[in-house]
């Protein structure tokens with residue numbers, strides 16, 4: 001249980017309280033972040049952290065697993081309802097672990113795959129040279145066009161020329177819809193596995209507000225802590241399990257169905273004991289997604305993102321692709337004579353949190369960047385509506401237009417603190433210091 005009052009280790013719990021106050025008082029615009037419900041937090045701080053449960057429900061390597069079996073089965077059954085799928089694995093510790101397991105299940109070291117370039121909005125696990133995906137496998141990339149949309153023609157021509165074993169769709173900094181059907185068509189033409197990583201927009205997909213990848217992509221992975229608003233973690237899902245036509249074998253050389261290959265890849269392939277306390281919290285969050293009001297939350301996210309995008313455009317900001325279909329936007333700050341790094345650092349001082357981000361065809365290094373990425377899932381959870389987006393953009397603009405003026409920073413920081421009092425976070429956990 002999250003009960004700061006009963007703390008004994010004051011050194012650690014004082015820091016935890018400090019972090020809670022930071023979260024309460026700031027405007028959180030990191031596109032990959034969110035605030036879970038109190039129930040999700042509480043489920044995470046529970047006793048299954050003490051339990052070893054290597055294996056899967058009904059097939060464990062340890063005794064005493066009857067209760068965690070029920071917890072994990074409940075999480076799986078709820079997740080299957082959330083995405084209308086027939087199989088799910090809820091054990092990956094994170095999105096990167098989920099993707100690691102997908103690679104391990106279907107690719108041999110050295111084999112080739114095609115993914116969105118990191119500098120164009122892709123993720124580290126989609127073939128960055130710094131990541132296992134880029135080190136273990138041969139990564140080739142597609143990008144976006146000058147107007148900021150996925151370059152499907154390039155994707156298709158690279159797929160035909162390179163014949164990758166797998167094509168990954170999905171991104172970390174891309175504000176537009178995906179044409180999963182078109183990607184599957186090229187996958188079928190060259191015989192490639194199509195894998196959708198929906199870590200970012202998963203909640204909007206679960207709510208039926210964005211294209212559904214499940215009928216077109218062989219495998220789907222996600223995080224649980226972004227738009228799905230659950231605990232930090234990963235998941236892998238299939239709508240249709242299948243005898244894999246690629247003849248992929250398990251480590252013992254047996255032909256397996258895709259779900260079996262994926263289960264084996266998560267455990268014992270990549271992980272040891274699952275985090276059953278986190279799986280309990282995942283089950284709670286999946287229950288919340290299945291409840292009536294989650295769709296309204298997702299709708300509010302898109303509406304807030306579009307209101308924010310309009311407000312930035314009205315102030316002369318240059319949005320990649322000129323807008324957004326989902327929960328985030330990418331802004332090129334070059335016409336404002338600012339780098340992403342400077343913007344992030346200055347806004348941080350006023351307790352407005354977001355991240356610098358490369359823009360497509362960026363001429364600056366990934367440590368500096370020309371852009372920022374902004375997302376609204378977290379502020380939408382706090383209760384903000386379209387009108388509040390205008391206020392938030394006004395504060396951001398004021399800081400960015402006066403980035404070297406300490407007085408502006410101090411005054412906006414006070415405004416931010418006052419503004420956030422309208423949107424309490426975990427009031428049950430006690431008053432502000």
Ligand SMILES: *Cc1c(COP(=O)(O)O)cnc(C)c1O
Pocket residue numbers: 032093094095096097099122123125170171172197198199200223233234
């Ligand atoms: C966030 C993200 C991940 C990784 O999630 P972690 O939980 O941070 O490991 C994977 N893929 C994409 C596209 C993401 O945006």
